[in-house]
Amino acid sequence: MSIRFVRRALGTGLGLGLWAAACAPARAPAPGPVPEARGRAGFPPVPFVDGPLQLAIRYPLPGTPRPAVDSTFLFGSTGSGRARLWINGVEVPVAPNGAFLAFLPLPVDGVWRLEARRGRERATADVAYAPPPASPPRPVMPPVDSVFPEPRWVEVIATGDTLQGGFEGVPLYPTPTDAPDRVGQLPRGARLPVVGRRGRWYRLLWGDEVRWIPVEATLETVPPPRGPARWEAEPAPFGARLRLRGAGYAPFDVRPDGACLEVEVARPGLAVVAAATRSLPVRAAQPLMGDTLHTVWAFDLDFPVWGWRAFYDPGGDLVVDVRRPPAFDPAHPLHGLRIVLDPGHPPAGTIGPTGLTEADANLAVALATAQRLRAAGAEVLLTRTGPEPRASASDPSVELRARVAFALAAGADLYVSIHHNAFPDGTNPFVHEATEVYYYHSMGRPLATRLLDRLVQVTLLPPRGPLRRSLAVARLSWMPSVLTEAAYLMFPDVEAALRNPAFVDRLADAHARALEEAVREGWARP
Ligand SMILES: [Zn+2]
Secondary structure, eight states: OOOOSOOOOOOOOHHHHHHHHHHSOTTOOOOOOOOOSOOOTTSOOOOOOBOOOOOEEEESOTTOBOOSOSEEEEEEEOSBTTOEEEETTEEEOOOTTSEEEEEEEOOTTSEEEEEEEETTEEEEEEEEOBOOOOOOOOOOOOSOOEEEEEEEEEEEOOOSSOOSSSSOEEEEBSSSSOOSOOOEEEETTOEEEEEEEETTEEEEEETTEEEEEEGGGEEEEOOOOOSOEEEEEEEETTEEEEEEETOTTOOEEEEEETTEEEEEEEOTTOOEEOOOSOBTTEEEEEEEEEOSSEEEEEEEESSOOOEEEEEEOTTSOEEEEEEOOOOOBTTBTTTTOEEEEEEOOSSSOOBOTTOOBHHHHHHHHHHHHHHHHHHTTOEEEESOSSSSOSSOSSOHHHHHHHHHHHHHHTTOSEEEEEEEEOOOTTOOHHHHOOEEEEEOSGGGHHHHHHHHHHHHHHHOOOEEEEEEOOOTGGGOOSSOEEEEEEEETTSHHHHHHHTOHHHHHHHHHHHHHHHHHIIIIISOOO
């Protein structure tokens, strides 16, 4: 698969070849033939372009830190489909539009030397890596360790999008360092006792383990009132509201699975008693397991979980709202649904060999998808409809939070983020190319599965997934939320296809059909 653009055998006659050899400067290769207009199955043929011979390297840009890999990819354009291209002496295939993608051993001196030729024309360009980044300093364990004679109570106040759980809060760390290991999560508003401090870290006892949270993510507070806690359940316009009365801001976790919702509550000595065993719409609630710290409750609902949100009310009760699937007409499943389409980026995002930005490609697919969904009766909202970001041109995390907030404020039923992919340095793109769809909460999986099925029918690439990954937009828990990566933009034929309105329409059609199928049959009734 490494030679992607089959070069037609040289068709020059013997006489012409001798003439060319006699008149051209030494080493001048024969001009590249006009490439065949034939692409890979799945992607339309790359259009022929024969512009000025001009080397434009899109990746890596000069000054990119040298990656710690033995081989990697680079891509860009020669400007002409008749050009031939050598990179550090190795000939690399050029697509009919002049674009190229190569995977080569990293040059010893960190400089890629490109030479393009078209007949007697010649263009050269070098691109040099910057020195590799200094490795980050090893985390230092703070030396001072104080133990509190009495546990102190703190409240989690962090608001950053730091969690893996669908709600805001702070991670739990196994050591008092900023090392990336995390072993759990504490929701914002949770109150818990801490038993010591080391530098800017509080120590707490978590079951049998010692855990740490950053001091700056907390405020000192008073102990919550003690007493038995009790589950209550009641119907709500959106589905059901579960309330743990007397929870006292106990840390929690929520895990949906079909029509079952598990809620874990962590507080030593918190005795939780069930509400009435049968209280609509909850069929049954039972403790699954428990130790001195954790109790896990399983709620058997009379509908599959479409979304959930959890928070403390001002008195410290834990409230878990569970959303039922929207009503739909099987003949017109999208009719009346509110769908947020999210064309990924800017800021950030990848780029194609001739300069198509991922943000533009994502927007084209999203706009075409919106058209189809509206024709099917859906109400479609886009997180952006033009090239501008929604909130921040420089901080991707601010931008992502703004998009998530937009979907929540809109009360969306479904969220689909549309992206096109890029590989990290060192990955051989010719071996690992695939169509991918991501989800995080289990509610997203039925939609992710159908999107992957439909998208690979267009791209004919190997399907990878659906993959469960903690992506900011996929952590939306109030609605099924997924992220598609139909193809990798660094391939010349993928980039050319994404400039082709007919291909964009096929991707849009795949998104729309998958949404329709998922709503009609994806979320099994209990
Ligand atoms: Zn992206």
